[in-house]
Amino acid sequence: MCTVSFIARQHGCLIAMNRDEKLSRAKGLPPRLVAVGARPVLAPSESSGGTWIALNETPAAFALINWYSVKAAVKTNPVSRGLVVQAVAVASSAAEASQIIARLPLPQINPFRLIGVFAAQKQVWEWRWDLKTLVCQKEPWRSRQWISSGFDEPEANRQRSKTFQAALGQKSAGRPDWLRRLHRSHAPAPGPFSTCMHRADAASVSYTEIIVFGRRATMAYWNQAPCQLKSGHQLRTDGFLGARKAISPRDILGTAFDDRLTGPPRRTTLVGLPGLEPGTKAL
Ligand SMILES: [Zn+2]
Numbered sequence: 642m643c644t645v646s647f648i649a650r651q652h653g654c655l656i657a658m659n660r661d662e663k664l665s666r667a668k669g670l671p672p673r674l675v676a677v678g679a680r681p682v683l684a685p686s687e688s689s690g691g692t693w694i695a696l697n698e699t700p701a702a703f704a705l706i707n708w709y710s711v712k713a714a715v716k717t718n719p720v721s722r723g724l725v726v727q728a729v730a731v732a733s734s735a736a737e738a739s740q741i742i743a744r745l746p747l748p749q750i751n752p753f754r755l756i757g758v759f760a761a762q763k764q765v766w767e768w769r770w771d772l773k774t775l776v777c778q779k780e781p782w783r784s785r786q787w788i789s790s791g792f793d794e795p796e797a798n799r800q801r802s803k804t805f806q807a808a809l810g811q812k813s814a815g816r817p818d819w820l821r822r823l824h825r826s827h828a829p830a831p832g833p834f835s836t837c838m839h840r841a842d843a844a845s846v847s848y849t850e851i852i853v854f855g856r857r858a859t860m861a862y863w864n865q866a867p868c869q870l871k872s873g874h875q876l877r878t879d880g881f882l883g884a885r886k887a888i889s890p891r892d893i894l895g896t897a898f899d900d901r902l903t904g905p906p907r908r909t910t911l912v913g914l915p916g917l918e919p920g921t922k923a924l
Pocket of ligand 1: 825827831838866867868869
């Protein structure tokens with residue numbers, strides 16, 4: 642139950658994700674900069690530790706959606722799909738990601754689709770796991786969406802894709818404000834098929850946005866329904882390329898600089914994002 646948008650650009654890309662979850666599930670935790678191996682990774686997380694979207698310094702981004710169209714499910718002792726992005730988040734190439742995925746306990750992980758964006762190489766890859774086979778496929782560097790729904794996946798795909806295609810024709814298409822409007826869209830009506838999803842028992846509960854320009858990448862995260870976006874935090878990461886030593890996996894939220902990185906440049910800034918501009922129309 643999620644919508645991931647990928648917007649291709651000449652010198653980078655935008656990635657946005659609505660996380661759709663059961664309302665009974667614990668809220669996610671905002672992004673933290675953590676060291677996975679020796680590589681800094683930015684990711685929000687579930688209270689249990691896994692995550693659904695991550696960004697590393699190279700910059701590469703990963704997002705995972707459940708694959709509901711596959712009916713097969715793990716019968717005993719399932720391992721959370723949140724582990725997949727957490728593990729793969731360090732990868733700087735599709736080959737590296739594939740090696741990491743192959744080492745995961747896949748037979749215990751329910752069906753998923755994992756999207757990997759390697760901005761430096763201008764490559765998009767998708768891994769699909771259906772509990773039988775892991776398929777890895779290179780996708781074109783072209784704007785598109787990935788959609789999942791536990792309610793009616795084919796219909797959610799049809800409706801949200803219609804909204805996405807219509808939005809691509811707008812003058813502001815590809816801009817961050819356009820992307821936010823798209824992700825809080827209630828077309829055709831607030832419900833299971835709208836991009837900002839609302840059901841009695843589940844809804845879009847958070848919005849994550851990654852913007853890559855050249856070697857600079859930012860992640861912004863709002864822990865609320867996208868249609869209620871008012872304030873949030875933007876974590877800007879750059880300069881990790883000069884880091885020679887691993888940072889400790891401590892939360893650095895709220896600190897202006899991360900002194901634990903060695904070697905210039907060492908900037909990690911936390912910037913409060915003002916609310917969305919008033920007057921922007923829902924799609
Ligand atoms: Zn909404």
